[in-house]
Amino acid sequence: MAQRLAQATSPYLLQHADNPVDWWPWSQEAFDEARRRDVPVLLSIGYAACHWCHVMAHESFEDPEIAExxxxxxxxxxxxREERPDVDAVYIEATQAMTGQAGWPMTCFLTPAGEPFHCGTYYPARPLHGMPSFRQLLDAVAQAWRERGDEVRRTATNVAEQLAAQGSALPESPVDDETLATAVSQLHSEFDAEAGGFGDSPKFPPSMVVEFLLRHHERAGDEGTGRTALGMAEDVCESMARGGIYDQLAGGFARYSVDAKWVVPHFEKMLYDNALLLRAYAHLARRHGAGSLAERVTRETARFLLREMHTPEGGFAASLDADTDGVEGLTYVWKPEELRQVLGAEDGAWAAELLMVTTEGTFEHGASTLQLRHDPDDWQRWRRVRDLLHEARSHRPQPPRDDKVVTAWNGMAIVALVETATALDEPEWLRAAERAATLIADVHLRDGRLYRNSRAGAAGHAAGVLEDYGCLAEGLLSLHQATAEPEWLERACRLLDTAFDLFADADNPGAFHDTASDAEALVRRPSDPTDNSSPSGAAALTSAAVTASALADEDRAPRYRREAEQALGRAGLLAQRAPRFAGHWLAAAEALGHGPLQVAVAGEAGGDRAALISAARRRAPGGAVALAGEPEASGVPLLAGRSSVDGAPAAYVCRGFVCDRPVTSVYELVATLGD
Structure with a gap:
């Protein structure tokens, strides 16, 4: 049996390297082999942290008879799917079209030309609830190919043509102030006022929507949609932080809640979720201040990333698995007697009541997830109890970690850590962001082109997609603001220039494809502008362009602003009709609506300059840019032409193309920014 997956940089592929199935990685050679043998391709797509992917692997792919x-x-x-989001995007669209639903594991049958003719998700080892077994499906597809091959090929060609026809760009529809207000109203109509969040179960963390709502409030104020926006953002953040979706012992958020009240999570922890949520909670923490729930969750989630997701090379791992030893949630859930064993009778009973651990259980087999629905009456006691439980949990079997480093997700983590570090004065978090950026620049970037991922310091073979360029550029721009180092700005601008050249839709200005113009040709060139669990590539690129337009020199900045305005000129209809899937677009529009606001602090390093930039970062709205450095610092356009005033560091505040007079005191700066 050829072990073709043994050299993969994806832990998910490595999990299948020893299967009796003769797996191939995605490659032209695999399709050539299918053509040579005149057999269909069975495409199986999943990811390492996926519970049902593991179930199907154990039931079917490890079964010698099925493998035969x-x-x-x-x-x-x-x-x-995390390594090849382009392949996943094409075939998940086909699965959705054929079955009305999609998810992972995804199972697609293709012609040797890559055209899909039958798609589905999980198939059980035995018939279940009217669903055929996987073996029955294999036999039926093989028989259809042998006996009705021409008909199957015609069907596949029709499917591919229909998918290609659906690839039109969003119509021109700007995101103006009316659109932003309409989006807030639409979100309010879908908001769960009782449990927080949007819609019913399952509930996903609306991280990008929260960031938009906070930015909208900062621009609209405490009346009308501004007040509504802040209320929704605060409610959902508190509900998530107090529920089972949040790890009350170690920090960090699970992928989603299977119920509407955030009680029972799907236990996998994804880097992108935690990066996006860390940014949103840090924004809220700036507003609520020290000692707030938002500040505690921000600190705990940042520590979680650095403790459990950091790789030896300096990047951040993709995920922690939903399963431990094949059992979902095994590491995380508790029974009352387990609390008593660790804490003793008195503290065990106190903790059970506080954390809502009951004899009936809130999860499976009488176990409970941990919730902290109200603050403890004794914080010192809680910290001691939490530490004891966390220590005891560390001796349980732990979920596997997918330690591949994904470019886009590390870009999100860099942004979150930089914003958190500067908001809460944690320089070690900033250094962690710099190390991650250095790893990506050294390993993932070759000849100006990005690769999607690496593992153990070795880059994979998959080319970067649009979200990789947009998210990493935004991360590097955040580092430039925090450090005033010119190299981060220059690298970010090069990424943006490359992305605009390679990913733009030539027929529709302001629209983008998710793969480069010279990327591997698939049955359809993916182009999805909607934000889902992470920003769409187009929204990520647009957000980075908004920021770059306020930081870059006069040769580049106009192009970035023009490109951002043009892209936002196509997002209006999506923002109005489905704002839950346009959060990153809406946040970018709010930043542009602010100007975007720029704060440049020029002066010699020291306490006065530090006080000014600290005040700017606390008070400036989300999406603003704020930077401090030596007057006229080389390679830092935001400091060009800006000097100290009468020997004192000075803060320059600009909104778009209009600048206020420089100020030298924190009091004046706060007044200029708006208290």
Whole structure:
């Protein structure tokens, strides 16, 4: 059996390297082999932290009899959706079109030309609730290919043509003030006022929507939609932080809640969720101040990232698994007697009441997730109890970690850590962001082009997609603001220039494809502008362009602003009709609506300059840029032409193309920014 997956940089593919299935990685060679043998391709797409991916692997892919059927009748390809989001995007669209739903594991049957003719998700080892077994499906598809091959090929060609026809860009529709207000109203109509969040179960953390709502309040104020926006943001953040979706012992958020009240999570922890949520909570913490729930969650989540997601090379790992030893949530759930064993009778009973651990349980088999629905009556006691429980939990079996380093997700983590470090004065978090950026620049970037991921310091083979360029550029721009180092700005601008050249839709100005113009040709070139669990590539690029337009020199800045305005000129309809899937677009529009606001503090390093930039970062709205450095610092356009005033550090505040007079005191700066 050829072990073609053994050299993969994806832990998900490595999990399948020893299967009896003769897996191929995604490659032209695999499709050539299917054509040579005249058999269909069986495409299986999943990811390392996926619970049902593990279930199907154990039930079917590790079964020698099923593997024999697969090997005899198909060329089987295994894809990590996180490593190849372009492949995943094409075939999840096909699965959605054919079945009305989609998810992972995803199972697609293709012609040797890559055209899909039958798609689905999880298939059980035995027939279940009217669903055929995987073995039955394999036999039926193989028989159809042998006996009705021409018909199957025609069907596949029709499917591919229909998918290609759906690839039109969003119509021109600007995101103006009316659109932003309409989006808030639409979100309010979908808001769960009782439990926080939007819609019913399952509930996903609306991190990008929260960031938009906070920015909208900062611009609209305490009346009308501004007040509504702040209320929704605060409610959902508190509900999530107090629920089972948040790890009350170690910090960090699970992927989503299976119920509407944030009680029972799907236990996988994804880097992108935690990075985006860290940024949103840091924004809220700036507003609520020291000692607030938002500040505590911000600190705990940042420490979680550095403790459990940091890789030896300096990047951040993709995820922690939903399962431990094949059991979902095994590491995290508790029974009352387990609390008593660790804490003793008195503290065990106190903790059970505080954390809502009951004899009936809130999860499976009488176990409970941990919730902290109200503050403890004794914080010192809580910290001692929490530390004891966390220590005891560390001796349980732990979920596996997918330690590949994904470019886009590390870009999000860099932004979050920089904003958190500067908001809460934690320089070690800033240094962690710099180390991650250095790793990506050294390993993922070759000849000006990004690669999607690396593992153990070795880059993978998959080319970067649009979100990689946009998210990393935004991360590097945040580092430039925090450090005033010219190299981060220059690298970010080069990424933006490359992205605009390679990913733009030539027929629709302001629209973008998710793959480069010279990328591997798939049955359709993916182009999805909607924000889902992470920003769409187009929204990420637009957000970075807004920021760059306020930081870059006069040769580049006008292009970035023009590109951002043009892209936002296509997002209006999406923002109005489905604002839950346009959070990053809306946040970028709010930043542009602020100017974007620029604060440049020029002066010699020292306490006065530090006080000014600290005040700017606390008071400036989300999406603003704020930077401090030596007057006329080389390679820092925001400081060009800006000097100290009468020997004292001075803060220059500009909104768009209009600047206020420089100020030298924190009091004046706060007044200029608006208290």
């Amino acid at each position: 059927v697969m090997n005899e009748n198909f060329v089987s390809i295994k894809v990590d």
